[in-house]
Amino acid sequence: xxxxxxxxxxxxxxxxxxxxxxxxxxxxxxxxxxxxxxxxxxxxxxxxxxxxxxxxxxxxxxxxxxxxxxxxxxxxxxxxxxxxxxxxxxxxxxxxxxxxxxxxxxxxxxxxxxxxxxxxxxxxxxxxxxxxxxxxxxxxxxxxxxxxxxxxxxxxxxxxxxxxxxxxxxxxxxxxxxxxxxxxxxxxxxxxxxxxxxxxxxxxxxxxxxxxxxxxxxxxxxxxxxxxxxxxxxxxxxxxxxxxxxxxxxxxxxxxxxxxxxxx
Amino acid sequence: xxxxxxxxxxxxxxxxxxxxxxxxxxxxxxxxxxxxxxxxxxxxxxxxxxxxxxxxxxxxxxxxxxxxxxxxxxxxxxxxxxxxxxxxxxxxxxxxxxxxxxxxxxxxxxxxxxxxxxxxxxxxxxxxxxxxxxxxxxxxxxxxxxxxxxxxxxxxxxxxxxxxxxxxxxxxxxxxxxxxxxxxxxxxxxxxxxxxxxxxxxxxxxxxxxxxxxxxxxxxxxxxxxxxxxxxxxxxxxxxxxxxxxxxxxxxxxxxxxxxxxxxxxxxxxxxxxxxxxxxxxxxxxxxxxxxxxxxxxxxxxxxxxxxxxxxxxxx
Numbered sequence: 370x371x372x373x374x375x376x377x378x379x380x381x382x383x384x385x386x387x388x389x390x391x392x393x394x395x396x397x398x399x400x401x402x403x404x405x406x407x408x409x410x411x412x413x414x415x416x417x418x419x420x421x422x423x424x425x426x427x428x429x430x431x432x433x434x435x436x437x438x439x440x441x442x443x444x445x446x447x448x449x450x451x452x453x454x455x456x457x458x459x460x461x462x463x464x465x466x467x468x469x470x471x472x473x474x475x476x477x478x479x480x481x482x483x484x485x486x487x488x489x490x491x492x493x494x495x496x497x498x499x500x501x502x503x504x505x506x507x508x509x510x511x512x513x514x515x516x517x518x519x520x521x522x523x524x525x526x527x528x529x530x531x532x533x534x535x536x537x538x539x540x541x542x543x544x545x546x547x548x549x550x551x552x553x554x555x556x557x558x559x560x561x562x563x564x565x566x567x568x569x570x571x572x573x574x575x576x577x578x579x580x581x582x583x584x585x586x587x588x589x590x591x592x593x594x595x596x597x598x599x600x601x602x603x604x605x606x607x608x609x610x611x612x613x614x615x616x617x618x619x620x621x622x623x624x625x626x627x628x629x630x631x632x633x
Numbered sequence: 634x635x636x637x638x639x640x641x642x643x644x645x646x647x648x649x650x651x652x653x654x655x656x657x658x659x660x661x662x663x664x665x666x667x668x669x670x671x672x673x674x675x676x677x678x679x680x681x682x683x684x685x686x687x688x689x690x691x692x693x694x695x696x697x698x699x700x701x702x703x704x705x706x707x708x709x710x711x712x713x714x715x716x717x718x719x720x721x722x723x724x725x726x727x728x729x730x731x732x733x734x735x736x737x738x739x740x741x742x743x744x745x746x747x748x749x750x751x752x753x754x755x756x757x758x759x760x761x762x763x764x765x766x767x768x769x770x771x772x773x774x775x776x777x778x779x780x781x782x783x784x785x786x787x788x789x790x791x792x793x794x795x796x797x798x799x800x801x802x803x804x805x806x807x808x809x810x811x812x813x814x815x816x817x818x819x820x821x822x823x824x825x826x827x828x829x830x831x832x833x834x835x836x837x838x839x840x841x842x843x844x845x846x847x848x849x850x851x852x853x854x855x856x857x858x859x860x861x862x863x864x865x866x867x868x869x870x871x872x873x874x875x876x877x878x879x880x881x882x883x884x885x886x887x888x889x890x891x892x893x894x895x896x897x898x899x900x901x902x903x904x905x906x907x908x909x910x911x912x913x914x915x916x917x918x919x920x921x922x923x924x925x926x927x928x929x930x931x932x933x934x935x936x937x938x939x940x941x942x943x944x945x946x947x948x949x
Contacts, residue, residue, distance in 0.1 A: 382768045384920040393772065463776070466737060466747050489733075494767050496749050497728075498737035501705075505738035510814035511705070513734035528818075533644070533730050534883050536824040539703075543815040550733075554871035592746045597775035600922070601766065607916070607932035617933045618943035621915065624931055628913055630835035630892045631859055631948070 370422045372413040373482035376406040378438035379493040391598040402438045405488025409551040411558040414446035443569035444561035455578040457589040465591040470502040475582035485548040500550035510547040516555045635666035635722030641674040651727040653794030660690035665756045675711045676700040689797035705735040706813040714808045728786035740784040749786040770924040826878035833862035836890045840866040842897020846874045858948045866904045882907035900925030
């Protein structure tokens with residue numbers, strides 16, 4: 370059984386930053402593996418370790434810089450990787466869900482995985498939609514926001530838990546092949562070991578263009594356009610306690626005393 | 634004239650609050666587009682739900698009495714059929730766990746663009762304009778979608794719930810749903826335990842800024858000298874450092890203490906949803922732009938490893 374894990378290199382914003390031309394200036398961005406995808410990779414690798422799967426292939430949409438991130442997935446146990454990028458994708462300022470689903474669908478067509486794992490969302494654009502859109506596109510079943518996955522290969526069913534709001538979990542049986550969007554906390558992602566990092570250097574990251582996947586340049590066209598980007602206005606005005614840590618702590622103690630919540 | 638179709642959400646026999654909020658969002662969009670507001674309610678006791686959803690501003694309610702609880706295959710099939718009949722320019726669903734379990738598939742099936750997690754929606758000419766947050770709520774973006782029709786998921790808590798009762802037309806639809814590829818087999822409450830943080834008067838809540846599990850002892854010391862109860866944001870529970878019953882937020886508990894002291898918590902929207910009702914919110918964080926400061930009454934920009942020991946000393 371083969372598992373495809375989609376991973377994304379996400380941008381993290383520095384504490385202080387500047388926006389210019391509806392973009393955060395590059396100097397204020399740092400890149401990392403999307404947190405949710407880290408759990409998805411771990412889930413895939415654990416399925417191999419449990420003998421339920423044979424191979425984990427990581428797929429990403431991103432520029433050459435993203436290889437650093439995808440090597441992280443390889444160092445943690447993914448067997449090989451596919452990275453899709455070209456000028457048509459580079460030209461878009463925000464890829465829409467349809468484009469991402471089209472690209473991953475083309476990879477699914479090539480790889481024929483039994484299970485696709487994605488993170489619930491990406492920490493930068495937070496769309497939270499790629500996994501389910503992909504499932505629809507490739508005619509797989511799916512479950513979103515999965516925090517427990519128990520595969521029954523004999524029955525061709527996955528018993529999953531979906532984390533709903535308010536401390537409630539839904540128990541659902543899903544026919545396989547399927548796409549699962551993975552919630553944080555489903556497992557404990559491993560650190561990449563030195564040995565894993567060394568091994569990752571020799572694992573394959575296949576670069577592909579839209580044309581390689583049988584897609585057109587126009588498939589990258591996004592109907593979404595970022596018209597404005599700004600720092601949101603604060604809903605209220607916090608009173609900041611100034612001074613060094615001792616001064617701040619003193620003022621905070623006064624606030625707590627005034628409010629009257631300090632216990633005996 | 635461009636109509637709006639809002640999809641209501643219910644769970645275990647009750648409509649969820651976001652359903653009433655979406656009626657407000659839907660009505661505003663319908664007004665801007667000079668159209669009607671239709672509401673769909675699928676599965677469960679749809680007659681009772683339709684009565685509850687009969688609020689001012691709603692023009693028509695469509696019920697699909699198939700199944701008891703949420704199932705995404707059923708929702709997608711029913712909404713594709715309803716969208717075919719009604720031809721709405723905008724379909725609006727909650728940006729909830731279940732909303733994200735069917736809206737992307739629905740958009741795909743209908744061949745419509747999808748924008749998720751909207752905090753504001755408007756129309757501009759023929760296009761849709763959506764405000765949404767990115768980068769962990771550090772920036773807000775205005776997204777324009779030129780080509781409709783559209784599917785949008787709207788974040789809960791952003792619109793006031795529609796309250797005034799009215800009498801819209803209610804139509805029952807008998808649809809052929811087809812095969813289901815997934816089956817809900819049950820529900821389970823998680824997070825029960827010895828402490829109920831929703832009852833606490835003073836919560837000292839710890840987040841990712843604590844860095845290591847052993848540093849939690851610092852927070853335990855603070856809780857001891859203040860008589861506070863310890864709660865946390867999601868990553869602490871994900872790491873297994875505190876049990877699930879301590880988690881505040883959308884997927885954890887909603888709390889309304891007199892004081893919520895957030896230590897090393899950035900203020901992700903999912904967390905804020907669970908604690909914004911606190912009477913006094915105090916935040917300690919190194920990052921002056923952390924979203925938690927937007928809702929805090931008092932803020933300390935500083936290193937928790939400097940401030941918290943000083944506070945413990947001060948209170949001792």
